[in-house]
Amino acid sequence: MNNIICACGHENPEGTVLCGNCGRPLTEEAENSKLVDMRYEGSARRSQTYNKTIIDKIWNFFSSVKVGITIILMIIVAAAIGTILPQVLYVPATTEADIAAYYERVYGTFGKIYNDLGLSDLFGSWWFQTLIGMLGISLVIASLDRVIPLYKSLKKQRIKRHESFMKRQRIFATGEDILGEDSFNISERKLKELRYKVKREDGALLAEKGRFSRWGPYVNHIGLIIFLFGVMLRALPGFYVDETMWIREGETRAIPEAPGYYLESKEFILETYENNQSNEVFSEAIDRVGTIVSNYQTNVVLFKNQENALPGQIDNLQQVKESSIQVNKPLKFDGYSVFQMDFRLNELKTMHFNLSNKSTGETLGALAIDLVNPEPLYDLGNGSSVELKGYYPDFSGFENGEPQTKSPVPNNPAFLVKMYTPNTPEGETSFVAIKQTVEPLGVNAYKLEFQNVETRDVSGLTIRKDESLWVLAIGGLIFMIGVAQGSYWNHRRIWLHKTNDGRLIVAAHTNKNWFGVKKELDIVTEVAHLPQYIDQHDLESEEFKKDGEKSS
Amino acid sequence: MTLVSISGNLLFIAFICYLIATFFFGGAVRGSKTETSKFEKKWGRIGIVITVAGFISNLAYFITRWIAAGHAPVSNLFEFTTAFGMMLVGSFILIYFIYKTPLIGLFALPMAIIIIAYASMFPREITPLIPALKSYWLTIHVITAALGESILAISAVAGLIYLLKNVDLTKKSKQRFWLEIVMYTLVLTVGFVASTTTYKVMDYEATFSYVDKEQKAKEITYNAPAIFGMNEYKVLSSDKMIPLVETPAIVNAKKLTTVTWSLIFGTIIYGLLRLILRKSLSAFLQPFTRKANLQLMDEIGYRAVSIGFPVFTLGALIFAMIWAQEAWSRFWGWDPKEVWALITWLFYAAFLHLRLSRGWHGEKSAWLAVIGFIIIMFNLIAVNLIIAGLHSYA
Numbered sequence: 001m002n003n004i005i006c007a008c009g010h011e012n013p014e015g016t017v018l019c020g021n022c023g024r025p026l027t028e029e030a031e032n033s034k035l036v037d038m039r040y041e042g043s044a045r046r047s048q049t050y051n052k053t054i055i056d057k058i059w060n061f062f063s064s065v066k067v068g069i070t071i072i073l074m075i076i077v078a079a080a081i082g083t084i085l086p087q088v089l090y091v092p093a094t095t096e097a098d099i100a101a102y103y104e105r106v107y108g109t110f111g112k113i114y115n116d117l118g119l120s121d122l123f124g125s126w127w128f129q130t131l132i133g134m135l136g137i138s139l140v141i142a143s144l145d146r147v148i149p150l151y152k153s154l155k156k157q158r159i160k161r162h163e164s165f166m167k168r169q170r171i172f173a174t175g176e177d178i179l180g181e182d183s184f185n186i187s188e189r190k191l192k193e194l195r196y197k198v199k200r201e202d203g204a205l206l207a208e209k210g211r212f213s214r215w216g217p218y219v220n221h222i223g224l225i226i227f228l229f230g231v232m233l234r235a236l237p238g239f240y241v242d243e244t245m246w247i248r249e250g251e252t253r254a255i256p257e258a259p260g261y262y263l264e265s266k267e268f269i270l271e272t273y274e275n276n277q278s279n280e281v282f283s284e285a286i287d288r289v290g291t292i293v294s295n296y297q298t299n300v301v302l303f304k305n306q307e308n309a310l311p312g313q314i315d316n317l318q319q320v321k322e323s324s325i326q327v328n329k330p331l332k333f334d335g336y337s338v339f340q341m342d343f344r345l346n347e348l349k350t351m352h353f354n355l356s357n358k359s360t361g362e363t364l365g366a367l368a369i370d371l372v373n374p375e376p377l378y379d380l381g382n383g384s385s386v387e388l389k390g391y392y393p394d395f396s397g398f399e400n401g402e403p404q405t406k407s408p409v410p411n412n413p414a415f416l417v418k419m420y421t422p423n424t425p426e427g428e429t430s431f432v433a434i435k436q437t438v439e440p441l442g443v444n445a446y447k448l449e450f451q452n453v454e455t456r457d458v459s460g461l462t463i464r465k466d467e468s469l470w471v472l473a474i475g476g477l478i479f480m481i482g483v484a485q486g487s488y489w490n491h492r493r494i495w496l497h498k499t500n501d502g503r504l505i506v507a508a509h510t511n512k513n514w515f516g517v518k519k520e521l522d523i524v525t526e527v528a529h530l531p532q533y534i535d536q537h538d539l540e541s542e543e544f545k546k547d548g549e550k551s552s
Numbered sequence: 553m554t555l556v557s558i559s560g561n562l563l564f565i566a567f568i569c570y571l572i573a574t575f576f577f578g579g580a581v582r583g584s585k586t587e588t589s590k591f592e593k594k595w596g597r598i599g600i601v602i603t604v605a606g607f608i609s610n611l612a613y614f615i616t617r618w619i620a621a622g623h624a625p626v627s628n629l630f631e632f633t634t635a636f637g638m639m640l641v642g643s644f645i646l647i648y649f650i651y652k653t654p655l656i657g658l659f660a661l662p663m664a665i666i667i668i669a670y671a672s673m674f675p676r677e678i679t680p681l682i683p684a685l686k687s688y689w690l691t692i693h694v695i696t697a698a699l700g701e702s703i704l705a706i707s708a709v710a711g712l713i714y715l716l717k718n719v720d721l722t723k724k725s726k727q728r729f730w731l732e733i734v735m736y737t738l739v740l741t742v743g744f745v746a747s748t749t750t751y752k753v754m755d756y757e758a759t760f761s762y763v764d765k766e767q768k769a770k771e772i773t774y775n776a777p778a779i780f781g782m783n784e785y786k787v788l789s790s791d792k793m794i795p796l797v798e799t800p801a802i803v804n805a806k807k808l809t810t811v812t813w814s815l816i817f818g819t820i821i822y823g824l825l826r827l828i829l830r831k832s833l834s835a836f837l838q839p840f841t842r843k844a845n846l847q848l849m850d851e852i853g854y855r856a857v858s859i860g861f862p863v864f865t866l867g868a869l870i871f872a873m874i875w876a877q878e879a880w881s882r883f884w885g886w887d888p889k890e891v892w893a894l895i896t897w898l899f900y901a902a903f904l905h906l907r908l909s910r911g912w913h914g915e916k917s918a919w920l921a922v923i924g925f926i927i928i929m930f931n932l933i934a935v936n937l938i939i940a941g942l943h944s945y946a
Contacts, residue, residue: 065909083888284677327683339881
C-alpha cells in the first residue's frame with residue numbers, strides 16, 4: 001500500500017483526495033479543479049485503497065453507489081411488472097393447475113405467458129428475493145465503506161486549513177481585514193449566537209454546527225438493515241403464524257396453531273347503511289351505489305383449556321373473554337390476533353322432516369337433522385324410527401349408482417334413510433335430497449316430508465402471530481430518525497483565516513441547503529465587516545452558460 | 553344551506569382564487585428587466601395574498617366536509633385528489649415564504665387547479681365508510697401520504713422551470729422533444745376534464761348489457777359515447793352511438809372509452825393552442841422562466857425532495873404498514889397500490905443517491921424530479937383506475 005505524504009508532512013492512505021490534516025488537494029484532478037469535492041471530506045475509502053483479494057473485489061462491487069442504484073432500478077422495473085396482472089395471492093384458485101387455467105382463461109395468451117414465466121408469483125420468486133438481499137448487502141457494505149473514514153476525518157479535522165483548500169470551497173471570500181483582531185472576536189460572538197460551535201487557534205477560526213446530521217444516512221441504513229433482518233426472521237419456525245378458520249354461529253372450535261385456545265362464535269353480524277334521517281348526508285351516495293356495508297362483525301367468546309387438560313378435551317374450558325371482532329378491530333390475546341376476514345351467510349344448520357304416510361297423509365312424528373353432526377338413528381316413539389344410512393352434505397349427483405358429495409359443507413344436503421313404522425317393521429329405503437326423493441328399492445308407503453330448515457352464518461377468521469413485528473417496528477423507527485436527522489438538519493462549517501500578509505480569507509461549506517448557510521454568513525459578514533463572499537458555483541455555471549451561448 | 557353545499561362553495565372560491573393568483577404571479581415574473589424588484593414584489597405580494605386566501609377557503613372546505621361526513625374527507629378518489637391539490641398549494645406557500653419566488657407559484661398553482669378540476673370529475677357526494685376504512689388510521693395514513701406527495705411535487709415544479717429555462721428550444725434535441733411531451737401530457741388531463749364536463753352537461757347516458765370475464769351477464773352505463781364496446785355487448789338505450797369496436801372481456805371498454813375521449817379532446821385542445829400561439833407550449837412558457845435563477849431552482853427542487861421524502865416514507869409506507877397490519881392482518885401484501893408506493897419511494901431514494909454520491913445536479917436532477925412526479929401521478933390515476941386492487945375505492 002502506497003501512502004501519500006502531503007506537503008504538511010501528514011501521511012494519507014492511497015485514494016485520499018484531500019489531505020486529512022491541512023486539506024491540500026492531493027490528486028492532480030483535485031488540484032486542477034476550481035472547487036474541491038467535499039464528499040466524505042476527500043478521505044480514502046476502503047474500496048479505493050484495497051483491490052487485491054476476492055474479498056476486496058466483492059467489497060468494492062457492493063460498496064459502489066452505482067451498483068446500489070442499479071439494484072434499486074432493477075427492483076423498480078421488476079415490481080412494476082408484478083403489478084400488470086394480479087398476483088397468485090389475489091386469484092381465486094389454489095392448485096397450480098387451477099392457477100394456470102385461471103390466467104389463461106381470464107387473461108388469454110398474455111396471461112398464460114405471464115404465469116408461465118413465473119411473473120404471477122414474482123414477489124415470492126428466488127430472483128426477486130435475491131435482488132432484495134443484494135440491496136441489503138449493498139446497504140451494509142456501502143455504509144461501512146464510507147462512514148468509517150468520514151467519522152475519522154470529521155473527528156480529527158484541523159481548525160487551520162491550507163489556503164488551497166479554502167479557495168476551492170464553493171463559498172469563498174478574500175479581502176482586507178477592516179477591524180483587525182476584532183473581526184475574529186465579533187465573528188465568534190455572532191456565530192455563537194447563531195448556535196455554531198466555534199473553535200479558535202492562532203489566526204484561524206472554525207465554526208461548525210449540525211455535524212450529527214452527517215450520520216443521518218448511516219442511521220437510516222441501519223434501520224433498513226434491521227427491518228430486512230426482521231423480515232427474514234419470519235422464516236424461522238414459531239415466529240410467524242398465518243392460519244384461517246371457518247366458524248359457524250354456536251360452534252366452539254380450537255384455534256389453529258394456538259394450542260389450548262378455543263373460540264365460540266355467538267353471532268355473525270352484517271350491517272348496511274340505512275337510507276334514513278340519521279344518514280341524510282350519505283343518501284345521495286347510497287342511492288347511486290345501492291347497498292353500502294357498514295360493518296362485518298363476529299361476536300365471540302375466547303376460552304382456554306385447563307392447565308392439566310388433555311389435548312382436545314373441551315368439557316372444562318375456562319372463559320378468557322367475550323369480544324366482538326370487527327374489520328380493523330382484531331381480537332388480541334397472548335401475542336395472537338384474530339381478524340374478521342370473510343363470511344358465508346345462511347349456511348344450512350338443521351333440517352326438519354315429518355315421517356308421514358303417503359296415501360293418508362297421516363304423520364307419525366317429526367325429526368330434526370343437525371347437518372353438521374347428524375345422529376345415526378332418530379326414534380320417533382310409538383314404534384317408528386328413521387335410520388340414517390348415509391349423509392351427503394354437498395350432494396353432487398350419482399356415480400355408479402352411489403351418491404357423491406363434493407365437499408363437507410352442507411350446501412346441498414342429501415340423506416339415505418331407512419324408515420321403520422309399526423306397519424313396515426322391515427323398513428323402507430329412501431333417498432332424500434332437496435326437491436328430490438328417490439326410492440331405489442321399490443315403491444314405499446311412507447316418506448320423509450320436508451318441513452323447514454334453520455340456517456346460520458359462518459365467519460371466516462384469520463389467525464396471526466408475528467413475533468418479528470417489534471424488530472420491524474424498531475427498524476422503521478430508526479430509519480425515520482435517521483432520515484429526519486439527515487434531511488431536516490444540515491452540517492454547516494465556516495472557516496476564517498488571517499494570512500501572513502494580513503488579509504482575511506473566509507470559506508463556508510454545507511452538505512445541503514446553501515441558501516441557509518449564505519443567509520447566516522450574510523449576517524456575520526455585515527457585523528464583522530468581513531470581505532464579501534462569492535458563490536463560485538454560480539460563477540462556474542454562469543461561465544458555462546456563456547460558453548454555451550457562444551458556441552450556439 | 554346545508555353544510556355540504558357550503559363546503560362545496562368554499563372549494564369553488566378556493567379554485568377561483570388560485571386562478572386569479574396565477575395571473576398575478578404571471579405578471580410578477582413578466583415585469584420588464586430594469587424595474588424588476590419593485591414590480592415583482594408588488595405583483596408577487598398580491599399573488600401570495602390571494603393564494604393564502606384561497607388556501608384558507610380550501611381548508612374551510614376540508615373542515616366543513618369533515619364535520620358533515622363525520623370522517624376525514626379523504627375516503628374516495630374525489631376527496632383524496634382534492635386534498636392532494638390543496639396540500640400542493642400549502643407546500644407552495646411554505647416554499648414561497650422560504651425562498652420568495654413568485655415563479656414557483658406561476659407553475660404550482662395551475663398544477664393544483666388541474667388536479668382539483670380532475671378530482672371534480674369523479675362522484676362528489678359524501679360516501680359512508682366501508683368497514684375496511686373505519687379506522688383513525690385513514691386520517692393519519694392518507695393525510696400524511698398526500699402531504700408527502702405534494703411536497704415532492706414542488707420539486708417537479710422547480711424541475712420543470714429549470715428545464716424550461718435551460719433546454720435550448722431553438723435546436724432539435726431529445727430534451728426539447730420530451731419537455732414538449734410533458735406539456736402535452738398536462739394538456740391531456742385538461743382534455744379529460746373537458747370531455748367529461750361536455751358529456752356531463754349533455755347528460756349523456758347509454759346502457760349496455762355485456763358478459764364479464766367470469767362469463768356473467770352484467771349491465772353497464774356509459775357517460776360518454778361508446779367508442780369501445782364491452783365483451784359481447786348489446787345496446788339497451790335507443791338513439792345512442794353504437795360502439796365502433798368490441799373488446800375482449802379483460803378490457804374495461806368504458807374506461808378505455810373515457811381515456812380515448814380524453815386523448816381526442818386533449819389533442820384538439822393542444823392543436824388549437826399550437827395554432828393560436830404559433831409555437832410549442834414549451835416555447836410559449838420559456839419567456840416566463842427567463843429570470844429564473846437556475847441555482848435556486850435546483851436548490852428548491854432538492855430541498856423539496858429532502859423535506860418531502862421523510863414525510864412520504866412515514867405516511868405512505870410506515871403508517872400504511874401499521875394500518876394494513878390492523879385491517880388486513882398483514883403489513884405488506886404486494887397489492888398494486890403498495891407496490892407503487894414502494895416504487896415511488898425507491899425512485900426518490902435513487903434520486904437522493906444519484907445527487908449526493910454521483911453528483912447529479914442541475915438538469916439531470918430536474919429531469920428526475922419530473923419523472924418522480926409522473927410516478928406519483930401514475931399511482932394516483934392509473935393504479936386506481938386501471939389496475940384493480942384493494943385500494944380501488946373510487
